Amino acid sequence: MNEQWMSLQTNVPRWLDECRPYAKEGKAAAYIPALAIAPADALGISILRADGSSITGGDSSMKFTMQSISKVFTLLLALMDNGEEVVFSKVGMEPTGDDFNSILKLELVEPGIPFNPLINAGAIAVTSLIKGSNPADKTERILEFMRLMAGDEQLDYNRIVSKSESATAYRNRSLAYFLQENGVLSPHTNIEEVLSVYFNHCAIEVTCNHLARMGLILAHGGFDPLTERQLVPKRYVRIAKTFMLTCGMYNASGEFAIRVGIPAKSGVAGGILAVVPGQYGIGVVGPALNSRGNSIAGIRLLETMSVQNDWSLF
Ligand code: DON
Numbered sequence: 495m496n497e498q499w500m501s502l503q504t505n506v507p508r509w510l511d512e513c514r515p516y517a518k519e520g521k522a523a524a525y526i527p528a529l530a531i532a533p534a535d536a537l538g539i540s541i542l543r544a545d546g547s548s549i550t551g552g553d554s555s556m557k558f559t560m561q562s563i564s565k566v567f568t569l570l571l572a573l574m575d576n577g578e579e580v581v582f583s584k585v586g587m588e589p590t591g592d593d594f595n596s597i598l599k600l601e602l603v604e605p606g607i608p609f610n611p612l613i614n615a616g617a618i619a620v621t622s623l624i625k626g627s628n629p630a631d632k633t634e635r636i637l638e639f640m641r642l643m644a645g646d647e648q649l650d651y652n653r654i655v656s657k658s659e660s661a662t663a664y665r666n667r668s669l670a671y672f673l674q675e676n677g678v679l680s681p682h683t684n685i686e687e688v689l690s691v692y693f694n695h696c697a698i699e700v701t702c703n704h705l706a707r708m709g710l711i712l713a714h715g716g717f718d719p720l721t722e723r724q725l726v727p728k729r730y731v732r733i734a735k736t737f738m739l740t741c742g743m744y745n746a747s748g749e750f751a752i753r754v755g756i757p758a759k760s761g762v763a764g765g766i767l768a769v770v771p772g773q774y775g776i777g778v779v780g781p782a783l784n785s786r787g788n789s790i791a792g793i794r795l796l797e798t799m800s801v802q803n804d805w806s807l808f
């Protein structure tokens with residue numbers, strides 16, 4: 495057992511206690527009504543390494559929905575389904591500096607394709623590329639891929655959260671129709687069908703342990719050290735991790751890169767998936783969000799761990 499692992503084991507409980515109070519400065523997301531009931535002061539973590547040993551702490555077995563974290567995996571599946579050329583004809587490779595659900599650049603910049611696959615507009619475009627004969631089939635294919643990555647056949651989506659998001663998704667509907675206007679979605683695309691798949695994959699329910707397992711595979715270039723199988727082509731994982739670093743925390747990605755310096759993706763249910771390349775997959779949950787839609791205590795925890803262990807890539 496190496497020194498860093500032993501120090502993580504010793505220190506994670508203390509860091510959880512130190513970071514939990516920051517939750518008071520944030521709030522659980524309320525624009526999706528079903529998310530508002532989450533315990534705002536919860537904080538949990540799971541760290542997994544290639545030999546299968548893990549460090550867990552706090553509310554690591556609490557269930558929550560992936561929300562935007564799922565976008566990393568729909569990107570991977572869309573790349574495997576269609577190849578890079580098709581995917582990057584519909585979505586760009588640049589950070590926006592805008593909120594995750596902004597419509598602004600779709601009108602301001604030509605051509606009107608979303609800047610990247612991790613903002614809502616980009617993720618809706620990516621979801622439209624997932625192969626399958628109908629929305630149920632596409633949802634099932636995404637679920638199957640998530641189950642493989644998380645190493646859990648039981649993974650499923652939360653119907654209540656998916657319905658709750660759909661009921662109030664005025665902005666995502668606007669984004670989708672704008673994408674159709676701009677030719678990113680064809681005139682024949684059934685917008686409600688694309689959105690239903692999008693809401694379903696955002697509502698996939700996980701714990702920190704699942705995220706850590708998914709992160710471990712990303713940390714090893716798509717190779718799952720636990721089953722010794724290459725689950726995703728290495729090049730696609732590199733693309734996904736690059737987007738996580740440049741766009742994964744939305745318009746706080748630059749600050750996160752300076753303070754923490756590793757690829758990560760947040761979701762509005764308070765989850766963060768983080769990757770220490772070549773070493774660990776990390777899942778964090780803390781439902782209280784800051785104004786940018788990222789877990790406030792979760793970011794503190796990742797910052798503390800990264801600084802203490804010198805994880806920054808830079
Ligand atoms: O489309 C939405 O608004 C949500 N289903 C996902 C947004 C999200 O998680 C943003 N992340 N911080």
